[in-house]
Amino acid sequence: xxxxxxxxxxxxxxxxxxxxxxxxxxxxxxxxxxxxxxxxxxxxxxxxxxxxxxxxxxxxxxxxxxxxxxxxxx
Numbered sequence: 001x002x003x004x005x006x007x008x009x010x011x012x013x014x015x016x017x018x019x020x021x022x023x024x025x026x027x028x029x030x031x032x033x034x035x036x037x038x039x040x041x042x043x044x045x046x047x048x049x050x051x052x053x054x055x056x057x058x059x060x061x062x063x064x065x066x067x068x069x070x071x072x073x074x
Contacts, residue, residue, distance in 0.1 A: 003064075006057035018061065020054045022046070030058040 008021045018027040025047055033043050040055055 001060050003055060003057040003061050006051075006054040007061055013057060020047075020050050020058075023050060027058045027061055029060055030055055034059070 006021055007018050007027055009016055013019055014024055015016050015025050019025055020027070020030070030043060030047065030050070033046075034040075034055075038046075040052060041053055044050060044052060
C-alpha cells in the first residue's frame with residue numbers, strides 16, 4: 001500500500017502530525033477510534049470524507065511505525 005496517497009505530514013496542519021490528506025484529521029484519532037472498538041463503518045460516517053482505504057492506510061502506518069520504519073518526511 002502506498003500510504004502517501006492517504007497520509008501526509010505538513011507542519012502547517014495539526015502541528016506536523018500525520019493526517020489524512022484533504023482533512024485535518026490526525027492518524028492517531030483514527031487509530032484511537034479503532035482501538036476503542038469503533039467500527040470502520042462508524043469511522044467513515046463520523047469522519048467523512050475519509051475513505052475506507054484511508055483507514056487502512058492508518059493501520060498500515062501504525063504497523064510500519066511499530067516495525068520502526070521511517071515512512072514520511074515533511
